[in-house]
Amino acid sequence: MVTSAVVQEAVSGAVSFLFSSRGEKASQEELIERMEMAHMRLNLALERTRMMPITIMTLFCLKKKLKDVSEECGDLLSRARGRQQMVPSLRRKIMHTVLPSFIVPDQDLLSSSVVGRFERFVKEAGRFVRDVESGCSLSHYRFLSSPIRHLLQGKGLRYDMVRGSKAFSLGISTDSVEEYGRVAWLCFHYKDRKAPLKTCRLVVALRLYESTNIVGITAKCLRSLGPQFKSLVEDATGELSHLPTQDVSYFDSVWCEGLVELTTESIPDPFCCIANGLSKPCASNIISSELTGRFPQEVMSVTFCSCFSASEYCSRSSTDEARINAIKAWPPLQMEVIFLPHISDEFPDGSSLHQKEEQIQTEAIDCFINQPGMTDYRMHWFSAHGYVSFSVSKPIAKTRRASKRRR
Structure with missing residues (x-):
């Protein structure tokens, strides 16, 4: 049963x-x-x-x-x-x-x-x-200011100005990159024939939004370079702030494939530092570094080039007259600094970025003195969120013998 x-x-x-x-x-x-x-x-x-x-x-x-x-x-x-x-x-x-x-x-x-x-x-x-x-849609942009409206529509921008001994130029190329939106490549060049050491060049890769202030971001990038460039930055920023938008010319932007590659390399995660429509230190919750917040969130890379006098720099930081006299014949040294605010590194540098910025010029001069044959000196700084590269080069001075032989 x-x-x-x-x-x-x-x-x-x-x-x-x-x-x-x-x-x-x-x-x-x-x-x-x-x-x-x-x-x-x-x-x-x-x-x-x-x-x-x-x-x-x-x-x-x-x-x-x-x-x-x-x-x-x-x-x-x-x-x-x-x-x-x-x-x-x-x-x-x-x-x-x-x-x-x-x-x-x-x-x-x-x-x-x-x-x-x-x-x-x-x-x-x-x-x-x-x-x-x-x-x-084109009608959507009619409420925006003229420069950003043209840039978002895919146009490029060009402005050149010469006033006395000073020359100023600003060029911007744009394109649309998948996952990154509208991206711009900005090149700002400032030159003063009477003061060659005030010549500088700034290259910025950034993402464009409707709220982007091109002139404001460029000025902030200049002011974020460090105290050693203060006087140089003040002159360049002053010229930039008086940019007459009515004299700016626009053209059909031609984008270089290499710049698209640079965009993806400069910010591997397209949503880094963006969360819920707001900027934050990092979308991956990585510990912030000295570089975090120095540049606006839109900025993907910054390259700054300038010149400085080794003898004048040593006279401010050293009392060794023999050392100063040894480098008086040097031509101005060329310096390039590259900032990549969104690059992460598994092995961050233990030193401070501020220390690196103060050491680069002195260490480069010491290296050139101790190794006369060396013409390039490089220094790098890594962090959990941000990377900086410093480069100082010493142009080879033309001797009188060499000039006579060419004659």
Whole structure:
């Protein structure tokens, strides 16, 4: 009697399981179809906006969120399909009903609430596409200032000014880089024939937003270079602040493929320091360094070139007259500093960036004195979030003998 009761219960449970399994399978197939449609819609939104220039920081964060949701949807959909392909035998179904404790539990299945969540994201993706498209329309830019409006439309900018002994030039090229939006390459050159040591060149790679102040960012980058460039920066910043926008000329920007590569190398994570539409020390929660916050979030790289007199620098830092006299014949030394605020390094430098900035000129002069044949001196600074490269070069002075031979 006990055996008969167990068998009857097992058969009844098996039949019930078979019918419920059929209903479950039909329900899962419908949910999988809805998930497939949601996944395609999410990918469609990302594909449509792939090469559209995004000019608002918050839209970058929204795009990153939709991309993560699309990947999550694809992974869950793949697991659900694999679950549907595993059709157990009748014997396994009966054993599953009779001896549930000895069978591995079913994998997670789709539910209406789970699928509904992704379908809600599809609606957000549609709004995202409309926001990006409206931001790309020409009518949208009519409210912006003239320089940023032309740059966001893909134009380049050029301005040249000569006043007395001073010459000033500003050039900007732009292009749209996937995942980075509209990117600009800015070159600022300042020269004074009466004061050659005031000649400098600043190159900045930055992302463009509707709120970007080109002149303000360039001036801030100049002021962030360090105290040793203070007097030089004040003159260059003064000229830059009086930039007459009505005299600026625009042209169809031609982008170099090498600059696109530089963009991805300068900031490997396109969403570094961007979270929820706001700037923060680092999206990866890396400990901030001396370089964090020195430059605006939009800035990806800064290169600054200038000249300085070794004899004048030594006269301020040394009382050794023999040393000063030994380098009076040197031509001005050329210095280049490259800042990459978003590069991370696993082995940060233990020294201070401020110390490196104070040491570079003195150490370069010492090296050139001790090794007369050396013409280049380099120094690097690494941090958990930021990298700086210093380079000082000594031009080879032309002797009178060499000039006579050429004659």
